[in-house]
Amino acid sequence: MAGIYIHIPFCKKACTYCDFHFTTSTKYLNEMVEAICKEITMKKNRLENQQIGSIYFGGGTPSVLPTAALQQILSRVEKHFSISANAEITIETNPDDLTALKIAELRKLPINRFSIGTQSFFNEDLVWMNRAHNSQEATDCIKRSQDAGFENLTIDLIYGYPLLTDEKWKTNIETAVALQVPHLSAYSLTVEPKTALAHAIEKGKQPKVSDDQSAAQFLMLMHTLAKNGFEHYEISNYSLPGRYAVHNTNYWKGVPYLGIGPSAHGFDGCDRQINIANNAKYLESIFDNRLPETLEQLSEIDRFNEYVMTSLRTMWGTSVTKITSEFGKSYAEQTLKLITPFVKEGKLTLQGDTIKLTDEGKLFADGIAAELFAENE
Numbered sequence: 001m002a003g004i005y006i007h008i009p010f011c012k013k014a015c016t017y018c019d020f021h022f023t024t025s026t027k028y029l030n031e032m033v034e035a036i037c038k039e040i041t042m043k044k045n046r047l048e049n050q051q052i053g054s055i056y057f058g059g060g061t062p063s064v065l066p067t068a069a070l071q072q073i074l075s076r077v078e079k080h081f082s083i084s085a086n087a088e089i090t091i092e093t094n095p096d097d098l099t100a101l102k103i104a105e106l107r108k109l110p111i112n113r114f115s116i117g118t119q120s121f122f123n124e125d126l127v128w129m130n131r132a133h134n135s136q137e138a139t140d141c142i143k144r145s146q147d148a149g150f151e152n153l154t155i156d157l158i159y160g161y162p163l164l165t166d167e168k169w170k171t172n173i174e175t176a177v178a179l180q181v182p183h184l185s186a187y188s189l190t191v192e193p194k195t196a197l198a199h200a201i202e203k204g205k206q207p208k209v210s211d212d213q214s215a216a217q218f219l220m221l222m223h224t225l226a227k228n229g230f231e232h233y234e235i236s237n238y239s240l241p242g243r244y245a246v247h248n249t250n251y252w253k254g255v256p257y258l259g260i261g262p263s264a265h266g267f268d269g270c271d272r273q274i275n276i277a278n279n280a281k282y283l284e285s286i287f288d289n290r291l292p293e294t295l296e297q298l299s300e301i302d303r304f305n306e307y308v309m310t311s312l313r314t315m316w317g318t319s320v321t322k323i324t325s326e327f328g329k330s331y332a333e334q335t336l337k338l339i340t341p342f343v344k345e346g347k348l349t350l351q352g353d354t355i356k357l358t359d360e361g362k363l364f365a366d367g368i369a370a371e372l373f374a375e376n377e
């Protein structure tokens with residue numbers, strides 16, 4: 001079943017490390033909602049009448065939208081697409097938005113999953129990140145959501161930043177476990193170019209991020225969550241058995257999805273469609289009846305490399321049989337040759353026809369995948 005991703009490009013504050021597409025001005029919020037609805041209509045014939053198994057409101061911070069606006073967008077999706085009765089419908093939220101009133105309003109929509117941008121349970125860390133919420137709000141909103149019946153929750157945490165001692169990281173993980181969230185995404189802080197954090201580091205106002213700290217905290221996370229019954233089903237994602245994120249899992253499995261909103265990406269099973277990451281130009285184009293997207297045509301090599309990159313990061317691993325059937329015997333033979341040194345080093349295993357990362361290998365996931373890539377002649 002296909003998916004729909006809807007990008008809501010508004011945030012209350014700019015987090016220091018963030019390079020997603022957003023604005024802190026809500027001046028054109030109403031126009032944006034109108035444009036998003038219009039884009040859904042303009043793309044109504046995409047996905048070839050497939051059922052929709054997941055809808056994902058990402059951003060930005062979709063929870064800054066009034067509930068009526070979310071309803072308006074969902075109604076437009078329902079009008080043009082056939083949504084499966086048990087579709088996963090996720091909204092990314094920030095703790096400060098999840099008041100009792102907002103949660104009660106959202107409960108009346110078909111949304112059935114919250115992704116809560118928690119990042120840390122420590123105030124000083126949240127201030128350092130320039131987050132809009134505090135630690136009390138981080139815990140309160142999780143309990144409040146659960147009490148209101150939203151038990152399908154995931155929270156985001158960040159590790160590997162200078163303020164985060166191992167002791168604090170342990171507390172963050174244990175707090176998440178104690179709060180009984182069934183799913184957790186954790187990302188090592190990466191310093192993206194042109195962010196406030198990158199500028200501060202360049203000027204010597206912030207220390208550099210340490211790879212050793214990041215690796216140690218990744219291992220701590222992996223082991224603590226495993227002890228608490230979580231499956232490490234993708235490099236950055238952990239869930240209690242069977243509670244995998246449908247929408248994200250489908251990305252990794254190459255399932256088609258529609259991308260709606262500025263900067264959103266779509267995938268039709270062959271090529272990628274990329275919307276312009278500029279709100280003014282997005283609005284202008286949509287209201288001028290032109291889709292603001294560019295097409296990225298994926299070559300066979302691109303598709304192979306994407307398959308290796310995404311599948312290797314998951315617990316299901318990379319299937320040699322699938323490589324043979326979808327790309328041909330030569331790709332499979334080359335892959336088996338290239339994995340040999342990593343298998344000897346204990347970073348990869350080959351069980352039956354499946355290549356998987358070991359715990360040691362997970363520290364080098366992207367680097368190993370890159371070594372297995374096919375190259376243009």
Ligand code: SF4
Pocket residue numbers: 010011012013014015018019020022059060061094117
């Ligand atoms: S709330 Fe999320 S999207 Fe918005 S600035 Fe912070 S990290 Fe970026």
